[in-house]
Amino acid sequence: MLVGKILTVATLKGGSGKSTFAACLSVYWHLNGFKTVLIDADPQSSVARIGEREEELGGLPVLTVSPRGLDDKIAKLAGEYDYVITDTAGFKNPATIAAISVADHVLIPIKPSPLDSTLRATLPLWCSKFQSRPAGARR
Numbered sequence: 001m002l003v004g005k006i007l008t009v010a011t012l013k014g015g016s017g018k019s020t021f022a023a024c025l026s027v028y029w030h031l032n033g034f035k036t037v038l039i040d041a042d043p044q045s046s047v048a049r050i051g052e053r054e055e056e057l058g059g060l061p062v063l064t065v066s067p068r069g070l071d072d073k074i075a076k077l078a079g080e081y082d083y084v085i086t087d088t089a090g091f092k093n094p095a096t097i098a099a100i101s102v103a104d105h106v107l108i109p110i111k112p113s114p115l116d117s118t119l120r121a122t123l124p125l126w127c128s129k130f131q132s133r134p135a136g137a138r139r
């Protein structure tokens with residue numbers, strides 16, 4: 001079992017497979033008996049729309065959220081679920097920064113192609129985890 005229960009899937013490269021990966025991993029855990037919730041923090045709402053179709057994601061709960069207070073909301077859900085996975089947008093925005101700030105793991109899908117492999121924009125975003133909360137904060 002993975003150590004840590006809050007996972008955020010994030011990269012500033014659009015179309016890299018964030019939503020596919022977040023949805024597949026969530027459904028896998030859900031179907032294997034782990035209490036899992038998938039948060040759709042992308043305004044495109046791709047996974048939320050799929051989740052609305054009956055049984056499309058195997059009955060996995062999918063939440064749409066607003067960026068305000070998202071870090072605290074994720075932390076609260078972590079007390080209720082085995083895994084909290086957040087799918088983020090392919091551009092920098094407050095929801096992505098909040099979801100990274102509370103994450104135990106940040107998963108960065110990268111297609112093995114020259115145009116996809118640069119993390120120039122994503123890595124500073126990931127580093128924001130260590131700047132967005134005051135020293136001594138919970139995470």
Ligand SMILES: Nc1ncnc2c1ncn2[C@@H]1O[C@H](COP(=O)(O)OP(=O)(O)OP(=O)(O)O)[C@@H](O)[C@H]1O
Nearest residue numbers: 013014015016017018019020021042044088089090
């Ligand atoms: N492992 C994979 N193998 C092959 N194709 C994939 C894989 N993962 C995703 N895809 C395809 O790549 C495309 C983009 O996937 P997806 O929507 O998950 O990316 P995304 O990073 O969430 O995009 P966005 O930045 O727009 O939110 C889709 O057509 C999807 O079917």
Ligand SMILES: [Mg+2]
Nearest residue numbers: 018019042046
């Ligand atoms: Mg997506």
